[in-house]
Amino acid sequence: MSVLLAFVAAVLMGVGTYLVLQRQLSRIVIGVGLMGHGANVLFVLSAQGRGRPAFTTGHDKGPFTDPLPEALALTGIVITFAVTAFLLALAYRSWLVTHDDEVEDAIEDRLIARRTAEDETRRVLGGPLSDSDPEAGLTDTDLAGDPDRQRDRDRDRDSGRPGDADGGDPPGADGPRGEGP
């Protein structure tokens, strides 16, 4: 039984890790949930004197199983549940503002990569190094994401589906707008 449970924990952890390494938010959420389950199974395994009954009646005064790991696992489940719920809400919000299920790159990272590439070109061509504003000359599309995605968003907006191209929300407007997917 212990070996079987250990195997289950290992599989849950492995599958969870694989899913977390994906770029789609929905897969990441599921992966995080599976890894949490793996850790909780491990907790059940960690009980001292496993295999004994969890409860004993008034007549049967026999030894019972260690209750602490169950309590710890329960706490772990509650916390994982709460965080997963938050993650789902965040993923939904991400879908609302980008209309995409993928984790985005940071804009700053892209700017620095771009500046390095430009400097390299200038050095090869013998021109002056750029010391100017790295955002200068970037269009809105550059800052907001890939052109393809931008087009998708424009199309969705035209057809009246939720999607927020510029991400500038009025403060407090938090709930879902439009009629959902």
Add this chain to the structure above:
Amino acid sequence: MTALVSLPVVLPLVAAALSIVVGRYRTAQRVIGLVTLTGAAGMAIALLVHVDSQGPIVVDAGGWPAPVGISLVADRLSAIMLCVSSLVLLAVLVFAVGQAEAERIHVGFHPAFLALSAGVSLAFVTGDLFNLFVAVEVSLMASYVLLTLGGRREQVRAGMTYVVISLMASTLFLTALALVYSAAGTVNLADLRLAIADLPGGVQDAFALLLAVVFGTKAAVFPLYFWLPDSYPTAPAPVTAVLAGLLTKVGVYALLRTQTLLFPGSAQPGTLLLVVAGVTMLVGVLGAIAQDDIRRILSFQVVSQIGYMVMGLGLFTVAGVAGAVYYMVQTILVKTSLFLTAGLIERTTGTGRLARIGGLVHRAPVVAVLFLVTALSLVGIPPLSGFVAKVALVEAGVASESYAIVAVALVASLLTLYSLVRIWTNTFWGDPLPAGPAVASEGGRGWAVMVGATAALAGLSVAAAVAAAPLYDLCARTAADLLDPARYVEAVLGR
């Protein structure tokens, strides 16, 4: 006196609940938040004075004695951290009330901020490894909410990275807890100390490494730091300040506590920690040099600063750990006030991009002075607090003949100076640039409140330098306690 240990946790939690109830009345929320955190700060100071003179206080939660129930322990390290964290939280809340940007976005700001305060306090006073997990989760959950309040596109992106990486660390923590419990049969820190000593050497090493990875992720040390500069800068200024200034140090605290208390000398990963510390210092500061945005520069420096504290811990000598504790105290104050100053700069100019700001010394001389004091302190220019901290660490390193790490620490300091000089020359000197629309002029009550809160923190960091001798003595006593866990174990278990 025992109430002083649990009240810093209970009070903010109750206040957070109240704050939700009165959500529609912002003034009521402000009063609740400010009164609670002022009270918590007062209690933390009283606790520090008491613990330093009378020894650690142990409270058995629910009345169950130590190895069975959860014990809350206030020793010198806990009391120092409680003191610093409550003062910083109070100052940041005052700043947020003055700025009103973060605070007005959502009614959730005050409850989340108070919950963060409760979680951080619990992490400092708990004497139970599983309870530490819960405390870290409470503070992380609050930080998720604070980071994504408002739900702007950039915040959602950054929040996603942050939540997922924190969850990974938490899952690893749970796994480590399950393994520790199955091997040692207890999760009480003092009891674990006794139980782990009986385990085979390999198992001890594995646990020490596992916990180092978990808390290393939370503290953002070298291979596990990448999430920090990506996620923190997107939030409103006070939120970034409290997360970068305080929350990463909860990871460092947990690292200090677990590595010194749980493991005997043979299982302490000293050399590994020193290598990690050196690389963390360099990578962080090199990252800072490559950035163009004030908050991102400061965020990379947070990573670099973590390296110094890990270095002090990695030496595993009284001098090293004392240096690490002193460094932690002063860097929390300095870093938070630097981030608040960055908030003031952005407030004046409407942007944090170096290329778009200039000549601020004419427009906002007070901000320039605040930045100068805290930046020089961060670098370690005498006579400011960063200098005392770095001297302590360097002396400890030389005393242990770890010359390589000392050299790395000095080089990293020099590079830190360079990255801060870049901010200074681009932001404060030069001709005033017609930047984006200024969010506020330097008048009005809100501005005065923000400057006051920032100046109070900067003043505290200067005070840490003025009172360096007594403060360092306190840190040395703390380090002696940490490296001789028998006292802690006796206080908790009574044997």
